Amino acid sequence: MENQTREILLLKLGEVVLKGLNRRRFEDKLMANAARRLRKCGRFQISIRQSTIYAEPLDDNCDMDAAYQAARQIFGIVRVARACPCEKDTEKIALAIKNMLSGEFQKARSFKVETKRADKNFYLNSIEISRDVGGRLSDFFPAVKVDVHDPDLTVYIEIREKAAYIHLPAAVGAGGLPVGTGGRALSLLSGGLDSPVASYMLARRGVELEMIHFASPPYTSEQAREKVLNLAKILTPYCGRLPVHVMPFTHIQEEIRRNCPEEFFTIIMRRFMMRLAEQVASQIHAKALITGESLGQVASQTMDALRVTEDVVNLPVFRPLIGMDKIEIIKISRQIGTYETSILPYEDCCTVFTPRRPATRPDLNQVREAESKLNIENLCAESLSGAEPVTVKF
Ligand code: ATP
Numbered sequence: 288m289e290n291q292t293r294e295i296l297l298l299k300l301g302e303v304v305l306k307g308l309n310r311r312r313f314e315d316k317l318m319a320n321a322a323r324r325l326r327k328c329g330r331f332q333i334s335i336r337q338s339t340i341y342a343e344p345l346d347d348n349c350d351m352d353a354a355y356q357a358a359r360q361i362f363g364i365v366r367v368a369r370a371c372p373c374e375k376d377t378e379k380i381a382l383a384i385k386n387m388l389s390g391e392f393q394k395a396r397s398f399k400v401e402t403k404r405a406d407k408n409f410y411l412n413s414i415e416i417s418r419d420v421g422g423r424l425s426d427f428f429p430a431v432k433v434d435v436h437d438p439d440l441t442v443y444i445e446i447r448e449k450a451a452y453i454h455l456p457a458a459v460g461a462g463g464l465p466v467g468t469g470g471r472a473l474s475l476l477s478g479g480l481d482s483p484v485a486s487y488m489l490a491r492r493g494v495e496l497e498m499i500h501f502a503s504p505p506y507t508s509e510q511a512r513e514k515v516l517n518l519a520k521i522l523t524p525y526c527g528r529l530p531v532h533v534m535p536f537t538h539i540q541e542e543i544r545r546n547c548p549e550e551f552f553t554i555i556m557r558r559f560m561m562r563l564a565e566q567v568a569s570q571i572h573a574k575a576l577i578t579g580e581s582l583g584q585v586a587s588q589t590m591d592a593l594r595v596t597e598d599v600v601n602l603p604v605f606r607p608l609i610g611m612d613k614i615e616i617i618k619i620s621r622q623i624g625t626y627e628t629s630i631l632p633y634e635d636c637c638t639v640f641t642p643r644r645p646a647t648r649p650d651l652n653q654v655r656e657a658e659s660k661l662n663i664e665n666l667c668a669e670s671l672s673g674a675e676p677v678t679v680k681f
């Protein structure tokens with residue numbers, strides 16, 4: 288075999304293909320995102336053709352296992368396959384498939400071969416290749432019938448310039464849309480289970496994220512802060528680098544405790560978070576806020592409470608978990624790898640000064656009245672001036 292033929296990766300595009308006139312912009316973004324991600328795994332040539340991105344290693348130093356994992360975390364890619372090289376000759380291709388997939392053929396009752404031909408100079412067209420190789424495979428495995436409509440086993444062949452490639456149906460990729468095609472949003476990231484999942488879900492819809500975190504030292508510890516930065520780090524393979532705006536929140540919480548009725552502590556605190564988030568969003572040109580709220584999960588997430596919380600901002604507030612059960616949220620957090628970090632037992636500013644009996648149906652006018660004793664503008668300005676930007680890199 289020629290020495291320049293190495294295993295390659297095929298990345299199948301998802302919804303990007305539906306984008307009509309915008310398709311080019313989506314594809315360019317996806318190519319750039321893929322190139323940036325795979326650069327960590329070695330030198331690859333990235334090209335796109337017929338809804339597939341081809342990642343071809345340029346030398347033997349490429350880490351194909353790492354690249355395969357990385358490819359499966361790129362939003363916009365629905366499936367990823369590792370394809371084995373083979374000489375461009377139907378007899379050799381059939382033999383290679385026989386050797387590589389004899390186990391699969393033992394298990395299958397029917398099969399088909401599907402071919403894509405990028406090399407238009409190859410002497411057979413794709414249908415002829417499939418038929419030729421399929422015939423040879425039928426001779427090798429007489430018990431397995433050809434079925435082009437609903438086969439147990441589909442074998443794929445790609446005829447490229449340098450070689451032919453063989454692969455099985457691809458593994459599931461991250462899906463969604465390429466990060467950077469859906470605008471920018473600011474996500475309120477706590478150390479809990481929910482907000483990392485909420486962030487992930489919107490990044491998956493192509494949204495570029497920045498994070499905001501409220502810290503109340505000494506009530507919240509250095510470990511709690513580290514935990515949040517670690518959660519951001521776990522999300523970077525999906526989201527890319529993440530700026531985290533760490534906001535001092537101690538003084539605001541102390542002022543609420545000193546001046547406001549206990550039943551409204553949490554809801555007033557939530558209103559401060561939203562105000563500060565909106566101000567940071569405006570600085571960074573983010574067009575929406577994201578939270579991990581889920582309807583009815585806690586007192587501050589009843590419909591009345593959410594309405595009172597969001598009353599202080601004009602930006603849309605995205606709550607992708609609003610209709611999800613905790614069990615579903617936990618399932619995703621395990622899949623994306625945030626679960627183990629989220630359950631570490633460090634306190635959040637939401638868990639200091641929690642009222643014994645929080646209002647579950649807060650009245651907007653009462654809440655406004657309750658917080659009128661505070662100098663809201665000054666408190667927000669003070670927190671903003673103490674904001675600490677941290678960039679979490681992949
Ligand atoms: P999570 O699991 O995300 O912590 P939760 O179920 O604990 O959520 P709350 O503590 O009421 O719920 O927080 C609701 C949402 O408010 C969070 O999902 C998050 O988006 C935001 N939030 C809460 N605390 C903070 C914080 N310290 N910094 C930034 N955002 C926060």
Ligand code: MG
Binds near residue numbers: 637
């Ligand atoms: Mg929380």
